[in-house]
Amino acid sequence: MEDKVEGYVEHIIFRNEENGYTVLNLNFEGNDLTCVGTFQYVSEGEYLEATGEHTSHAVYGEQFKVESYEVKVPQDARAMERYLGSGAIKGVGAALAARIVRRFKEDTLNIIREEPERLAEIKGISDRKAHEIAGQIAEKAQMQDAIIYMSQYGISLALALKIYNQYSDKVYSVLRDNPYKIAEDIPGVGFKTADEIASRIGIRVDSQFRIRSGLFYVLTQASVNGHIYLPKDVLFRRASEVLQVPVQAMDQQLMDMAIERKVILKEEKDGQEEPCTIVYASQFYYLELDTARMLHDLNITCQDDHIQIEHRIKSIESRENIELDELQRQAVARAACSGLLILTGGPGTGKTTTINTMIQYFESEGMDILLAAPTGRAAKRMTETTGYAASTIHRLLELSGSVEESSANVTFERNQDNPLETDVIIIDEMSMVDINLMHALLLAIVPGTRLILVGDVNQLPSVGPGSVLRDMIRSNAFKMVELTRIFRQAAKSDIVVNAHKINAGESVTLDNKSRDFFFLKRFDVNVILKVIVVLIQQKLPKYVEADAMDIQVLAPMRKGALGVENLNLVLQRYLNSPSQEKKEKETVRGVFREGDKVMQIKNNYQMEWEVRGANNFAAEQGLGVFNGDLGVIREINSYAETLTVEYDEHRFVEYTFKQLDELELAYATTIHKAQGSEYPAVIIPLLGGPRMLMTRNLLYTAVTRARKCVMLVGSDVTFQAMIDNHKIENRYTTLAERITEYK
Numbered sequence: 001m002e003d004k005v006e007g008y009v010e011h012i013i014f015r016n017e018e019n020g021y022t023v024l025n026l027n028f029e030g031n032d033l034t035c036v037g038t039f040q041y042v043s044e045g046e047y048l049e050a051t052g053e054h055t056s057h058a059v060y061g062e063q064f065k066v067e068s069y070e071v072k073v074p075q076d077a078r079a080m081e082r083y084l085g086s087g088a089i090k091g092v093g094a095a096l097a098a099r100i101v102r103r104f105k106e107d108t109l110n111i112i113r114e115e116p117e118r119l120a121e122i123k124g125i126s127d128r129k130a131h132e133i134a135g136q137i138a139e140k141a142q143m144q145d146a147i148i149y150m151s152q153y154g155i156s157l158a159l160a161l162k163i164y165n166q167y168s169d170k171v172y173s174v175l176r177d178n179p180y181k182i183a184e185d186i187p188g189v190g191f192k193t194a195d196e197i198a199s200r201i202g203i204r205v206d207s208q209f210r211i212r213s214g215l216f217y218v219l220t221q222a223s224v225n226g227h228i229y230l231p232k233d234v235l236f237r238r239a240s241e242v243l244q245v246p247v248q249a250m251d252q253q254l255m256d257m258a259i260e261r262k263v264i265l266k267e268e269k270d271g272q273e274e275p276c277t278i279v280y281a282s283q284f285y286y287l288e289l290d291t292a293r294m295l296h297d298l299n300i301t302c303q304d305d306h307i308q309i310e311h312r313i314k315s316i317e318s319r320e321n322i323e324l325d326e327l328q329r330q331a332v333a334r335a336a337c338s339g340l341l342i343l344t345g346g347p348g349t350g351k352t353t354t355i356n357t358m359i360q361y362f363e364s365e366g367m368d369i370l371l372a373a374p375t376g377r378a379a380k381r382m383t384e385t386t387g388y389a390a391s392t393i394h395r396l397l398e399l400s401g402s403v404e405e406s407s408a409n410v411t412f413e414r415n416q417d418n419p420l421e422t423d424v425i426i427i428d429e430m431s432m433v434d435i436n437l438m439h440a441l442l443l444a445i446v447p448g449t450r451l452i453l454v455g456d457v458n459q460l461p462s463v464g465p466g467s468v469l470r471d472m473i474r475s476n477a478f479k480m481v482e483l484t485r486i487f488r489q490a491a492k493s494d495i496v497v498n499a500h501k502i503n504a505g506e507s508v509t510l511d512n513k514s515r516d517f518f519f520l521k522r523f524d525v526n527v528i529l530k531v532i533v534v535l536i537q538q539k540l541p542k543y544v545e546a547d548a549m550d551i552q553v554l555a556p557m558r559k560g561a562l563g564v565e566n567l568n569l570v571l572q573r574y575l576n577s578p579s580q581e582k583k584e585k586e587t588v589r590g591v592f593r594e595g596d597k598v599m600q601i602k603n604n605y606q607m608e609w610e611v612r613g614a615n616n617f618a619a620e621q622g623l624g625v626f627n628g629d630l631g632v633i634r635e636i637n638s639y640a641e642t643l644t645v646e647y648d649e650h651r652f653v654e655y656t657f658k659q660l661d662e663l664e665l666a667y668a669t670t671i672h673k674a675q676g677s678e679y680p681a682v683i684i685p686l687l688g689g690p691r692m693l694m695t696r697n698l699l700y701t702a703v704t705r706a707r708k709c710v711m712l713v714g715s716d717v718t719f720q721a722m723i724d725n726h727k728i729e730n731r732y733t734t735l736a737e738r739i740t741e742y743k
C-alpha cells in the first residue's frame with residue numbers, strides 16, 4: 001500500500017553518485033525513518049515529501065522504500081533553521097542559522113531571496129557575506145531544477161552535475177539546440193552519449209549538429225587507432241555507418257567545419273596516382289606541422305674537426321677496452337657534430353654499446369647529458385644498461401597537474417618558455433613515442449641542443465597516434481645510422497638470431513635444440529593452458545634462475561580462451577589459489593587477492609610510494625607509478641578500504657578501493673603492453689587469431705622481450721603465418737610529407 005512520509009534529511013548514510021541510489025535518515029518531529037530509493041538530487045537538511053512503501057528488511061529493520069519524492073521549500077521557522085544550518089550553505093553553521101531565523105522567523109527564506117542585504121542586519125554578517133549566502137541558496141535551487149530537468153532525458157546524476165558545472169543556467173538552451181556540444185566541451189563525454197541524449201530530446205537524425213559531431217567523432221576514433229587523418233571517402237563511409245545518414249548529407253557540413261577551422265582539408269597523393277582529399281582534426285594537422293618545423297630547426301650540422309673526433313673516439317675505445325665496428329664509430333662521430341641523429345637496429349646490434357660510447361664522448365667534452373625513454377620500465381632498463389640515471393620523457397618534461405597521460409591536454413613545466421637546459425638529450429625506445437609526446441619534447445628543446453633518437457623501427461608502433469620514428473626515417477631528412485651486424489656475444493643467443501630471422505621473414509628452425517628458444521607444439525587450448533601453468537610453476541624459474549612472478553606470459557589478444565583476460569583467471573587460480581589466509585577484494589573486473597601479480601595500467605605521477613625499512617618505517621618516499629609497472633598485492637584492508645602493492649625495489653603503494661581501476665591482474669599481459677619492457681623468460685601462447693593482428697612485428701616484439709628464454713606454446717602454423725604476415729599496420733600519417741616540405 002502506498003504511503004506518504006515527510007521530514008528533514010537528517011543524515012545521508014549511503015549515496016551512489018552515478019545512479020542516485022541513496023539511503024538516508026528522515027526525521028519528522030523527532031522520529032527517525034530510514035528511506036531507500038533513487039534520489040536525483042538531495043542534501044542533508046532538506047525537507048522531503050516522499051511517496052512509497054513501508055517495508056521490513058531482515059538486517060536493517062524498518063525501512064521506507066521511496067517511489068517518488070519532492071523537495072519542499074522549508075515552510076516553518078524550525079525547518080528553515082535546519083536547512084540553513086545543515087552545512088549545505090558555506091559559511092553558515094548551526095549557531096548562525098539560529099540567529100538568522102530568530103530574527104526573520106517564517107520570512108527568512110523570502111527575505112534571503114528578495115532582500116538579501118537585510119541579512120547584514122545580523123551581527124557577524126557583512127554585506128558581502130549576505131550576498132554570498134543569497135547567491136548560494138539561489139544557485140542550489142537552480143542546480144536542483146536543472147538536474148531534475150536533465151533526469152527526464154536519462155542523464156545520470158554524475159553527468160548532470162558535470163553538464164551543469166559547465167553551462168550553469170545555459171544548460172537548457174545547450175540541450176535543446178545542440179546537445180552534441182557536451183561531447184565537445186566535457187571531458188569523458190563522447191559522441192555516443194551525446195547522441196543518446198539527443199535522440200531522447202528529439203533532435204533529428206539528419207540535424208547538422210549531429211552530422212558534424214559524428215564526423216568529428218569518427219576522426220577522433222581514428223586517432224585512437226593511431227591515425228593522424230582520414231581520407232575523405234573513408235571518413236564519410238565510416239561516419240555514414242555510425243550516423244545512419246547518407247554520405248551526400250556530409251559534404252556541406254565538412255566544408256562548414258573547415259571554414260570554422262575545426263578540420264583541415266588537404267589534397268594529398270597518399271601513395272596513389274591521383275591526389276585525394278584528406279581530413280585532419282585541426283589539432284593533429286598542427287601537431288605534425290609544428291613537429292616537422294621543430295625537427296627541421298634542430299637539424300643543424302656543426303663544423304667539427306673530424307680528425308679530432310676520431311682521435312677522441314679512439315681514446316675512449318682504448319680506455320674502455322672495446323673496438324667499435326665501423327657503423328658504431330660513424331654513429332658516435334655523427335652524434336658529435338649533428339643537431340639530430342637517429343640510431344636504429346635490432347637486438348644485439350650494439351645500440352647500447354654505442355649509446356654508452358656517445359655518453360663517454362660527450363662527458364669528456366664536459367657536456368651535460370639527459371637520458372629518457374617513453375615508459376617507466378624502459379627508463380629503468382636504460383638506467384641499468386648505461387649506468388646513468390634515465391627518466392621517463394613525461395618526468396623529464398616535468399608533467400604538471402593532470403594525472404592522465406598521453407592526451408593532448410597534458411601540460412608540462414618544461415616547454416618553449418622553460419626549455420631543458422642541457423647539451424645532449426638521448427631518447428631510447430623511440431618507436432613508442434607518439435606525435436603528442438614528440439611535439440611536447442621538441443617544444444622543450446632549443447636548437448643547438450643535440451637530440452639523439454634511438455629505437456628499433458621494426459617494433460610495434462606507438463600506442464598513441466602517429467608513427468614518428470618510421471616517418472622521420474621515411475623522410476630521409478635526418479642523419480641516421482642503422483646498425484645491422486649481430487655481435488658475436490649476441491649471436492650465441494637464439495633469441496637474438498631468431499628475432500632477426502623473424503624480422504627478415506625467414507623460417508625459424510623449431511627443433512628445440514636451442515638453449516634459450518623453445519617451441520612446444522600443442523593444439524588444444526586446455527593443454528596449452530596446462531603447459532603454461534607447469535612452465536611457470538615448475539620448469540622456468542629454475543631454468544632462468546628467476547622467481548615464478550618474473551616469468552611473463554605475453555598474449556596477442558585480450559579476448560578469447562588464450563586471451564589475456566582468460567589467461568589471468570586461469571593463472572590466478574593455479575598460481576595464487578584462494579585460501580583462508582589471503583584476503584580478497586571483489587571488483588567489477590574480477591577478484592584481487594593477496595599475493596596476486598598486478599600491473600598499473602596508466603601513468604599516475606601523483607601516486608605516493610615508500611620503501612619500508614625495519615618496523616615498517618618509511619625509509620624512502622617518492623611519487624609516481626607508471627603504466628606497465630608490475631607488482632604484487634601484499635595486503636588488502638577492508639576496514640581502511642585500501643590495497644597495498646609492492647613494486648620493484650620494495651616500493652610500496654597504497655591504493656584506495658576507488659583507485660583499483662588503475663590495476664589489472666598481470667600474470668599475462670598483451671604484447672602491446674610489454675613494449676619497452678624485458679623479462680627473464682616469456683611464454684607466448686599462439687593458436688590462431690585475426691590476420692589483422694597476427695603480424696610479423698607483433699611476434700618480433702614479443703620474442704625480443706625475453707632476456708634468457710622464449711617459450712612459444714601452440715601452433716607452428718600460426719607461428720609461420722605470423723612470420724609471413726608482413727603487413728605493417730597502415731597508419732594515416734603525413735609527418736614525413738611535412739618534413740619534406742621543409743627540406
Ligand SMILES: Nc1ncnc2c1ncn2[C@@H]1O[C@H](COP(=O)(O)OP(=O)(O)OP(=O)(O)O)[C@@H](O)[C@H]1O
Pocket residue numbers: 322323324325328345346347348349350351352353354487488489490
Ligand atoms: N663493437 C663491439 N665489439 C664487440 N662486441 C660488441 C660490440 N658492440 C656490442 N658488442 C656486444 O654485443 C652485444 C650486444 O650489444 P648491445 O647490448 O650494445 O646491443 P643492443 O642493440 O643494445 O641490444 P639489445 O637491444 O638487445 O639490448 C653485447 O654483448 C655487447 O657487449
